[in-house]
Amino acid sequence: MGYTEVCILVLSIYVAVTIYFSIRGMKQTHTMKDYAIGKGFSPWIVALSLAASITSAATFIINPGFVAYYGFSALLAMSIMLPLGLYISLVILSKSFRTMGLKSESLTLSQWIGKRFDSKAFALYMACISLLLITFIVLICVGLTKVLSNALSSSETWVLIAIVIFVFGYMMVGGANTMVYTNTIQAILMILVAIILLVSGHEHFENGISGFVTKINQLDPQLSSPFNASSPLFRDFFEVIFCNFVIGVAVVCQPHIITKSLMLKSDKDVNKYLLIAIIVESIFFAVLFAGFYARLTFPELKNGESELKIDGIFSAYVVKEFSVYTGIIVIMGLIAAGISTLEGLIQSLSTTITNDIILPLSKKELNTKQISILNKIVIALLGLIATYISLHQLKKPNLSVGILAQNGVYAFFSAAFVPVLFGIFVKNANKIAVFSASISAIVTHFAIYYMSLSKYTTGAVKNPAVAATYAIITAVTLALILQIILKPKKVN
Numbered sequence: 001m002g003y004t005e006v007c008i009l010v011l012s013i014y015v016a017v018t019i020y021f022s023i024r025g026m027k028q029t030h031t032m033k034d035y036a037i038g039k040g041f042s043p044w045i046v047a048l049s050l051a052a053s054i055t056s057a058a059t060f061i062i063n064p065g066f067v068a069y070y071g072f073s074a075l076l077a078m079s080i081m082l083p084l085g086l087y088i089s090l091v092i093l094s095k096s097f098r099t100m101g102l103k104s105e106s107l108t109l110s111q112w113i114g115k116r117f118d119s120k121a122f123a124l125y126m127a128c129i130s131l132l133l134i135t136f137i138v139l140i141c142v143g144l145t146k147v148l149s150n151a152l153s154s155s156e157t158w159v160l161i162a163i164v165i166f167v168f169g170y171m172m173v174g175g176a177n178t179m180v181y182t183n184t185i186q187a188i189l190m191i192l193v194a195i196i197l198l199v200s201g202h203e204h205f206e207n208g209i210s211g212f213v214t215k216i217n218q219l220d221p222q223l224s225s226p227f228n229a230s231s232p233l234f235r236d237f238f239e240v241i242f243c244n245f246v247i248g249v250a251v252v253c254q255p256h257i258i259t260k261s262l263m264l265k266s267d268k269d270v271n272k273y274l275l276i277a278i279i280v281e282s283i284f285f286a287v288l289f290a291g292f293y294a295r296l297t298f299p300e301l302k303n304g305e306s307e308l309k310i311d312g313i314f315s316a317y318v319v320k321e322f323s324v325y326t327g328i329i330v331i332m333g334l335i336a337a338g339i340s341t342l343e344g345l346i347q348s349l350s351t352t353i354t355n356d357i358i359l360p361l362s363k364k365e366l367n368t369k370q371i372s373i374l375n376k377i378v379i380a381l382l383g384l385i386a387t388y389i390s391l392h393q394l395k396k397p398n399l400s401v402g403i404l405a406q407n408g409v410y411a412f413f414s415a416a417f418v419p420v421l422f423g424i425f426v427k428n429a430n431k432i433a434v435f436s437a438s439i440s441a442i443v444t445h446f447a448i449y450y451m452s453l454s455k456y457t458t459g460a461v462k463n464p465a466v467a468a469t470y471a472i473i474t475a476v477t478l479a480l481i482l483q484i485i486l487k488p489k490k491v492n
Helices: 003-028 032-037 043-054 057-070 072-104 109-116 120-152 156-171 176-199 208-219 237-251 255-263 267-297 313-321 324-361 368-395 401-425 431-450 464-485
Strands: none
Touching: 003 120, 003 156, 003 176, 003 324, 032 176, 032 324, 032 368, 043 176, 043 255, 043 267, 043 324, 057 072, 057 120, 057 267, 057 313, 057 324, 072 109, 072 237, 072 255, 072 267, 072 401, 109 120, 109 255, 109 324, 109 401, 120 156, 120 313, 120 324, 120 368, 120 401, 120 431, 156 176, 156 324, 156 368, 176 267, 176 324, 208 267, 237 401, 237 464, 255 324, 267 313, 313 324, 324 368, 401 431, 401 464, 431 464
């Protein structure tokens, strides 16, 4: 069989396995609670699901492109500082959030915040701004489309439509009970692929690490520098170190991440779940180093006469570097990285829209079956919106779809950070203080980004990490000031 035929065969097997788990999940899913958090799972399964969900198409497809373009500064920012902040925040927040989430019987982050601060308006607000996460869905859809269309030599439009129909289709029925098992398979495949990618450039180390650095320096000395003044995103200490650490701390506040602990069978499993997740996730973040291999393969950032964009250089490297069968394994790992996060986003966002926006605003009481149908309709609409925006990004792309996604996602968790932080650690947190801080984060983020209020957000490429960092600092500061000024009010 030829390359395309083997790809189709492997994809068919993957589809069949996924359908099996979808049917299994459907049989276990009867209520919104079943769909949102499942029946309770082992720490191994939930940890692998978390690691797979955190690792998106950006980690395996897009972000190595930043390393290929901008070198060690991008690696330091996205593969070291961001994960460091993420791990610290994950350890600090997970156990407390699980305890409080289970007590309040919350299915979503928005619902938890609403109950924590005894405010339906706050819950509705958090649910509405969660729509910003659609940009993340677009990122993944575009990344998956580029990988599969290159592998199958097929039209990007039709590949995108097929991806949306398939993934959004099976997520309509299985929810968490499907997702954790498919995520587990995806995570195992991703570990294998991560190792393959990391050793794929072994020939560049024939003269040791110093020889490798020499090769990089011969292309561009700034590629080996911790700060790359010529880059639009990794210019100095503030951008590379400080901002990415802050982003890592706050990124945990995404609903498909922080709510994972609710899926564990018992409280005693939390520590094991965190340890496994951090070890596996560290392997995934290390994949960004392979971006150097892509740059050495395409030193002029061209594949023949075609200029390679940030979004496409790593997938081009995979297609060129590997033999048919190894290449297919790698491609499946890249697909798994994207789909695993896409599943989590579909599950968390559809639950939020259904449970925290439509139902509270509806004047009609719906039974369990009607709610399930409503959730399916929401997923279908999300699929249509994602398809429309993704097609635009494929046909008329900006510098990087990664920037589009970061801008939306970063704005969301900037707004969610103070409610989560104060909700967990400040017993008598003032609702007005926290609400005001969250709104200020949204306003600050977009003002700095779109009004170019910082030197880091001027020019053709604006850094959303900087805008989010200023937003988080502003929100925390405002919350502390208002908490002191306003008389604390005891909350649930």
